[in-house]
Amino acid sequence: MNPNMFIKLVIDLIMTVSMLVAMAYPITGNMVHELVGVVLFVLFMVHNFLNRRWYKTIFSGKYKVQQILSIAVNLLFLLTIAAALISAVPISRDILPFIPMNNEMIVRQIHVLSAYWGFILMAVHIGISWGRIINAARKMTGIITTSRVRTIAFRFLAVLIVVYGVQISFERDMGSRLLIYNPFGYWGFDETALRFVIDYLSIMGIYICGTHYTLKYLQKHEKAKA
Template sequence: MNPNMFIKLIIDLIMTESMLVAMAYHITGNMIHELVGVFLFVLFIVHNILNRRWYKTIFRGKYKVQQILSIAVNLLFLITIAVALISSVPISRDIFPFIRINNDMVMRQIHVLSAYWGFILMAVHIGISWGRIINAARKMTGIITTSRVRTIAFRLLAVLIVVYGVQISFERDMGSRLLIYNPFGYWGFDETAMRFVIDYLSIMGIYICGTHYTLKYIQKHEKAKS
């Protein structure tokens, strides 16, 4: 595998894990949340530096569905993460306590809102690149042959993840977290870290699978037309 691609995959994996840790504010506490936020900021910059060539491709070539979706999602993801990071500074209690503002509820709402939209867009972003991720994983593990049984098994697993993800989205009131009117929603203060990770990975699974298979269908439809 190309060393640069390997580094990008590792950084993306660390970013995803860090995002999950940052979302688990009620489990980790404020200090860890803020430290992870700073770490995410650094990774965010590194990620954009490593993928700087992508910005040059925005105005090149024909705009197919996947390219349009990729551009829109990536730019929105960039904006939401930037807003989440910027809004975190004035509400910081540990790392930047000297920058705090009075009556910071609006800023907190913006921070939570942008963070949750960033989480969703991150999952869609992964879904767009899922084919490349799978191919890279195959090369790393030495799996070069296709298997009908393995394909069916993974698709069944994907269905189970999506079904559970939809259920848990309602239980956790994810919809209200994406609305500025009630961004805080439900907090399970007594839940374990493992439960949190499983639930949020399942929620990510909805958007990863949905994006991946929608794009596959569109590509198949476009090939049939041509």
């Protein structure tokens, strides 16, 4: 595998894990949350630097469905993560406690709102690149042949993840987290780290699978028209 591609994949994986840890604020506590936020900021800057050539492609080439979606999602993801990181500065209690704060609740709402939208857009972003991620994983593991049984098994697993993800989205009231209204939403007192990881990975699975298979359908539709 190309070393640059490997580095990008590792950074993206660490960013995804860091995002999940950052979302688990009631479990990790404020200090860990803020430290992970600093890590996310650094990784975010590195990620954009390594992918700086992508910005040149925005105004070039043919605007097919995947390119239009990729541009829109990436720019929105950039804005939401930037909003989450910027709004985190004035409400910091441990790393930057000396910054004066007015209208703290409004800033917290903006922080939570942008963080959750960033989480959803991150999943869509992964879904857009899922084909490349799978191909890279195959090269790393040495799997070069296709298997109908393996394909069916993974698709069945994807269906289970999506079904559970939809159910847990309602249980956790994800809709209100994506609105200014009641941004903190549900958090069970018996919450465990394992339950949190399973639930949020399943929610990510909805958008990863939905984006990936929607793009596959559109690409086949475009080829059929050509």
